[in-house]
Amino acid sequence: MTDSPAVDSPIYVTRPILPPLAEVMPYLEQIWSSRILSNGGPMLKRFEAELAAWMGVEHLSIQCNASISLVVALRHYGITGEVITSPFSFVATSHAIRWAGAEPVFADIQAGSMGLDPAAVEARITPRTQAIMAVHCYGIPCDTEGLADVARRHGLRLIYDAAHAFGVRVDGKPLVAEGDLSVLSFHATKVFNSFEGGAIVAPDLETKLALDRMGNYGIVDELTVTETGLNAKISELHAAMGLALLPHMDDALAARAAVAARYREGLAGVAGLDCLCPARDGHNSYAFPIRVGADYPLDRDGLYDRLRQDQIFARRYFYPLISDMPMYRDLASAAPQDLPVARDVADHILCLPIYPDLDPADQARIIGIIQRPVA
Template sequence: MPLLEEIWQSRILTNGGVMLQRFEAALSRYLNVEHITIVSNASLGLVLALREFGITGEVITSPFSFVATSHAIRWAGAEPVFADIDPLTLNLDPASVEARITPKTQAIMAVHCYGAPCDTEGLAEIARKHGLRLIYDAAHAFGVRKAGKPLVAEGDLSILSFHATKVFHSFEGGAIISPTREMKLRLDRLANFGIEDEVTVSSTGLNTKMSELHAAMGLAMLPKVDEIIEARDQVAGRYWSGLSQVQGLRCLCPPGQKGHNSYAFPILVGPEYPMPRDALYHRLREHNIYARRYFYPLISDMPMYQMLPSAAPAGLPIARRSAERILCLPLYPDLDRVAQDKIIRVVADPCH
């Protein structure tokens, strides 16, 4: 692999080498954003974002997400407060967010679930009105655009994931999208122990740097990402054609939406369907089909969070109902049509 040979010849394996600099520049061009800080993973990116703003109070967030969202809030020294979600997008409901604001609230951390954009206008208005920071967990949203603009340009900061399960990946990795060069440079320092030069450490930073090897993987993958997204969209389109009319199922992410990335194909299993969600999940397993209950259980039901006042089930009815019904079907670019037809047959008629 030519990129690996370049690394061996440079004798630089990490600490912001030429490969990382090339990767950062290439991502900036692809995403059409100016200021990017590459990090070793998105979880640490979320921690750095909160540290950049000195957030140590309450952060309103979604219980319907991967647990890393709330864990990052805790690791940054703040406390998550859970708000309910919108029944259509399964993203944070701005009205529920506003109802959770207290004098201790310092930030909102919203999640673009399955790459579907949040109500960015509604959340931005609440953040402005109450003087809050607005941070987006955009782990699923690589390349997504809203009204023709990069979704990751919304909010005070957005954090992407380049984990191997994502639409675009570098094995492991992530990025923080900043609005200004000054903020980017501060985040760069935070990602490198707070070091300014060889004798100056100006802040309490972390080691969240990406290695040259991971950057090379990202550079190798980036020219293929449009082709990958197109292939994913075709897979999502076949699911939609086969399942969108099945009674009791609701397909959440219609394919072919301009600017979407077909990260996942989530369905909600309703009471009119022949069996409950968990029964369908196990029926698929019987056919060697590995769907995911993504996200179940709610973060607010996990033992480290369930005693928070905002975790009370009565305050999160839509999130709870969604978690009990959600199922994400297998979706990857080279999913074989024969295999996908089998998945569609089992889901469309699970009793045979």
């Protein structure tokens, strides 16, 4: 792990974790020796195998990032119609739908999970609907049973944007095993990173190999191209970074859980604040979202500004809603009155800094300001 910052340094909402440099060097030496830099080399194959074993899944296709992986997932199923999705997410979720040649349709979310509301999803289904793309926001599981029921009854594909859900388990089972496909992100801001990267968890080997082909231009062999694929490959260098970090993930997740526990203890009983990060085994503490309500001395934006005065950079994830952005706000499904829960959450949410090596003294400073924001 990297050293903690000085107390007077800026505190950002997250901070990438890195393996010890000495543990990275043997992987680099292997790459330099082989001169295999990409195209599914030995480092990638090893990364896929070790990552799948760690996660408790059988098949996954590692790719260059989660956004491209979402596109690949949709194209794998030939989705070109409507995809019902959440307005409360990072904009990449809806962008990927458009890049795949489909059209996003927004449905409201549940207040508790902040994931898609199955009833709201069902109300949006039309003859053009082909898929549901749900988001495990902050690693908090969606209503997977409810969404699976809707998808099954209407013959829809169910794809999860699980960018936040690395390592999350429900009743001992990996959350990313839900749905037809689940997409993970290994971006630097995520719980686990390979600098850049992503993966699609597949239900069987045939699907995994098809996703691999789609992410490699549709190439089967040097003479055969079977589909209009794209370049979603990850380099051997990125695979090496993932391999070097993976042995540290159990400790990293435990450290994140400890940071979250300190927040819950320090903010318990603060009028007008609700801590939304679940305190249960199997969660990854990807983020620490709080809801700033009417009984708090400041509104959400006021607390955001107050923390920035002390160089504490919390984030309003996810505000504004995707449905309010200029490329989507003219969609019929973006009408504000039809997304009341998502709008309410977006207007009151604030994500506090959280990462494994957040200095306890820095965290105590954050908690102290939130406890007494007004002199």
